[in-house]
Amino acid sequence: MVNRKLAPGINNVYEIDYLLPEKWKLDNGIDIWGINAGSQELVKIDFMFDAGSWHQSRNLVAGMTNALMSQGTGKYSAQQIAEIFDFRGAYLQLSADQQFGNVTILTLNKYLPEILDVTADVIKNPTFPAKEVKTQLAKKKQHFTIENNKVKTIAQKKFSVVMFGDEHPYSNTNVVVDYETLTRDDLVCFHSERYTSDNCRIILAGCYDRQVKELLQKYFGDSNWSRNGEKVQNPEYIIKPSMQMAHFFEKTDALQSAIRIGRHLPNRAEPNFFGLNILITILGGYFGSRLMMNVREDKGYTYGIGAGIFTQPNAAYLNIITEVGVNVCGAALDEIYSEIDRLQNEPVPDEELDIVRNYLLGETLRSFDGIFAMSASLKTLIESSLDYSHYDSFVQAIRSVTPAELQLLAQKYLNREELYQVVAGRV
Amino acid sequence: MIDYKKHILKNGLRVIVHTDKTTPMIAVNVAYDVGSRDENPQKTGFAHLFEHLMFGGSVNIPSYDTPLQNVGGDNNAFTTNDLTNYYLTLPSQNIETGLWLESDRMLGLAFSEKGLNVQRNVVIEEYKQRYLNQPYGDVYPLVKDLAYKVHPYRWPTIGKDISHIENATLDDVKDFFYRYYAPNNAVLTISGNIDSDEAFKLATKWFGSIPRQDVPMRNLPVEPKQIDYREKRVEREVPYPGVYLSFHMHDKLSPDYYVTDLISDILSNGQSSRMYRNLVIDSGLFGELDAYISGDNDPGLFTVAGKLINGVGIENAQKKIWAELDRITNERVNPVELQKVINKVEANLIYSEINYLNKAISLSAFELLGDVDLINKQGDFYRGVDSDKLRDVAQQIFRKENCSTLLYEKK
Structure with missing residues (x-):
């Protein structure tokens, strides 16, 4: 019989295997970090841009620009983009936070060429069709209104304003009317300024080989989506916490x-x-x-x-x-x-x-x-x-x-x- | 393809081992064959309340969490209509601590009035947080109550009423434990960085001496076939009206279950799906619209859930949902569209093989369902679906007299 009163011996000495990433540059200067690991034939690729609410001049611009990039591009309609991803069981995830706009894909390796082709168009040439902008705004407004009925959302939003002041991008001051006044031009302008090769970093993780690297160079390594050395100003903000605790x-x-x-x-x-x-x-x-x-x-x-x-x-x-x-x-x-x-x-x-x-x-x-x-x-x-x-x-x-x-x-x-x-x- | 080995101990405990050397960790998963469907209708919410009490210390170990945290472990649990599942993960060299903790709480619990009192309150706060203090929070209980008249799926896992949780006594709790928490009513799955021989040896060492018990045979009332359309209207303080259509579907062992799953994918999985394209984007009627299956072992529900955009009439919204259901009932799905949802399922199966913990939870669940090997047969079931089969199953399910509609109106 085992002695259940006595805890088994424990061993808390272990090496943490970071598996340091390899790092290289595409021809246009984009930094890529690669983590080559895993036993499934799949990759996850993150494209990160300095395109968060920190960089926007009015509420919602960063989030809505990011969300609408997949809703129509030069080569593909929103429906075609969705079909291409869904047919291959691949995922396109768009997210923006206070600091970054992210485009993330997850796909089986065998579909990578087609998936990268579409992803490149999503990132470089979104067209922000007026109808899709309108529909997505209505949808997001609904979600926003529902969330605003929850005590946890109310508390979190107020907390961010109390901590940072209502002009700081880390505070959440979105209101319903923002969804009604945002224009397509706001999105087009933000995209052209922020989603450029000089403002992009890439993380590749999964099972990859030289061919995958070549594909990334082919679709993202050109100089045709840079600002040609023209710098964008990153705004500066001061944290102004509430005087009342x-x-x-x-x-x-x-x-x-x-x-x-x-x-x-x-x-x-x-x-x-x-x-x-x-x-x-x-x-x-x-x-x-x-x-x-x-x-x-x-x-x-x-x-x-x-x-x-x-x-x-x-x-x-x-x-x-x-x-x-x-x-x-x-x-x-x-x-x-x-x-x-x-x-x-x-x-x-x-x-x-x-x-x-x-x-x-x-x-x-x-x-x-x-x-x-x-x-x-x-x-x-x-x-x-x-x-x-x-x-x-x-x-x-x-x-x-x-x-x-x-x-x-x-x-x-x-x-x-x-x-x-x-x-x-x-x- | 997930490789596993299975062995049954003398006391009836089923042990499944899956070796995955790509992780330095191990998952220990124990699934008990008891869920909210096994509850007394006057004492609902018990399986879930009980799950909370399983963390209050066991016969030989005063605290469950402390020794686990002390070896870098982490854990959690969940209760469904069908089962109660406990899992922990830890660095592989400390596997025995995990088995020691899990086996001791299978052997017996340290019941206390104080522990019961506190967890009753915690569960009541959980009830408020999930169901009462959220817009649309009571939709799920209302839908179940409308769709089921007899089968215990008619109440939610957390319980039909807060009073059932408030009135739970220590005797009720003990009775529940000795009835269901037995090795012969459970599946232990070990996955991760361990060889199967070693895993079976350790499983026998820690679990082998726990006595078998008489577990009551499950004999649940069968839900009679629904023959009349049901509709319920409620008014709530919400910003947008909601529409919920629920249909009875097949049980999880039926091949038609997989067909139904693909139907839900065609209708609403991904931005290229029909309902998303036609009703959310093109006609802009809904802000959110989903079609999903409940995933229950016994015959469950196929539900279409939508929140209307302001100004859209609730009758019109229902009509448009029915038009999509009629279309999939009457017209054969084209081969490319069918291939799309099958491809998606196949890719998802590969993605799901990355995580050793998910694999442990799935292996246990399939074993409790009746056949652990279903985990590797699922792909074939999905691949075997053709457009005729899809239409047949849609015809069986999407009938008005098989539908329960909840109209959730704005006050």
């Missing part, structure tokens, strides 16, 4: 209230980033975290609560996120602050810190497991202009951080009077 937005029919609590923190390349990352993991970054154990597993106030550091190229911030029953909203806030106070007042016990170290090492292993994870981890580095030593430093910090260091960080960065608090719903 606590904000409440009433939704009278809410059954749960959404809570956001946070503040600005040092970014990835700054000295305290790793220590803070570990500290915030202890607070709310995994299932066994203090917030989960207290607010969910002891009090039952919520289905879930978490805390994390959200990073963008130009800012990083703490965000504590939960939705709680309206009748226990005040009590939940008290518990959240009591957990923050505890991090300031008491050193983290060694036993708990060891668990977090081991959990985070496992997570690091996961973030390089498989082509999708490897490519996502690489993208994070490229977005922040970092290299793989960033992950080495994180592993080093996980192994060496002390309870005393963490307590000092908590005392420096988690003072209650410096935390912004947003509640949407009822209290």
Whole structure:
């Protein structure tokens, strides 16, 4: 019989295999990173452009330009593009965030020539047909209106404005009328300025050979989609946080209230980033975290609560996120602050810190497991202009951080009077 | 093609192993053959509530999560109409910690009033978050209640009513555990960086001594054939009206299940699909429109769900959906269109082979359905569908008297 009272031996020594990417340039200067791995004959390719809301002059332009690129091009109609991808079981994913506009494809290798041919036209020659613009705007407006009825959306939007000020691109100030006033010209103009070869980076991941590289050169390596050395100005913004720390937005029919609590923190390349990352993991970054154990597993106030550091190229911030029953909203806030106070007042016990170290090492292993994870981890580095030593430093910090260091960080960065608090719903 | 080996332990536990050396990790997946369809109609939501209690410590181990996190592991679980599934992933050298934890909670749980109290509240908050505090949140329970009169699919997994969760007692919970949580009512799948011999040896070491139990035979009421069109109207505080048409379809072991899946792809999978093209883009009637199958083991539902663009009449919207359903019922699908959806399924099967955890979850689910080898036969089932078959199945399903319509109007 096995002895079930005794835990099996554990071994937390493992090498994390980054599989460093190879890097080369297309003839027109586009940087490509390649991760050659996986046993399935498929590739995922990310085309990244500096074309996020950071670069737009009015709301929605970056997102709608990106979303509409597949809705008609010089050579193909929206329907043809959709047919070509669907017939091959390939995926075209368009997304834009605050900083980047992304075009991502996933396809079996055998279809790559046709898929790249269409993708090149989507990226270089979208025509933004008036009818498709109108239909997509109506569709997105509907989605926006529905989302705006959710307490979590209300809280998150207000939180972004409180943290960054309403003129900063990291705050979400979209309103319904934006969907009615955006014009086709806005999109055409943004596309021609931003989706150019001088503004493009490519990540290739999967099983690839020389032929795949040649195809990328053939479809994207020309000089005919550059701005010929003419520079586009990248705007600069100043973060203007709210002077008021606590904000409440009433939704009278809410059954749960959404809570956001946070503040600005040092970014990835700054000295305290790793220590803070570990500290915030202890607070709310995994299932066994203090917030989960207290607010969910002891009090039952919520289905879930978490805390994390959200990073963008130009800012990083703490965000504590939960939705709680309206009748226990005040009590939940008290518990959240009591957990923050505890991090300031008491050193983290060694036993708990060891668990977090081991959990985070496992997570690091996961973030390089498989082509999708490897490519996502690489993208994070490229977005922040970092290299793989960033992950080495994180592993080093996980192994060496002390309870005393963490307590000092908590005392420096988690003072209650410096935390912004947003509640949407009822209290 | 997913290579696997299967072995049944003396206590009836089915063990499946899939080796994938491209990952440094291992997944341990335990699926119990109990879902919300096995619940007492007066005590619904139990299978799911129980899933929450499985994380409260077991007979020999006070905390489930702590030892797992301590070896770099991560875990979660989900409950469906048909089964309750627990999974964890960890670095391969720590596999025994995973098996130790999973086997101990199969052996017995540390039941406590405090744990039950807390998880009741957590599940009630989950109920609010998913179903009550969201626009359109109650659509799914309303659709099920309209389409099923007898079969337990008529209530949602989270439970028919919050009071059922509020009233759950510790005795109810214990009774549920001893009834269903037995090795002979479960499938253990181990996938990832491990050889099959080693995996079977370790599975036997940790699970082999758990006693077999008497598990009640499943004997569910069969949903009588629907013979009359059903329609229900509700009014809610939502920005846009919604239309939901649900049709009874075949069970998951029927070849027609795969035909129906392809029908849903032709109608609404991808931007080239018929409903997306015709009703969302060209005529601009809907902001969102989806056709999907519920994926249940017993006969499930084929649902068309749409949210109308402002100003579109709800009757007109229904008419346009029916026109698409009539077209696929009356006209043969052309070969290129059929090939398209088959290609898509085939590509998706290849994409799904990348992830060792997904493979473990699928292997367990197919074994519980009745035949683990279905995981490698699916492709052939899809490839074998022709346009006649597609039309036949569409004719069986898209009949007015087989339809339950929910009209979700704006207050």
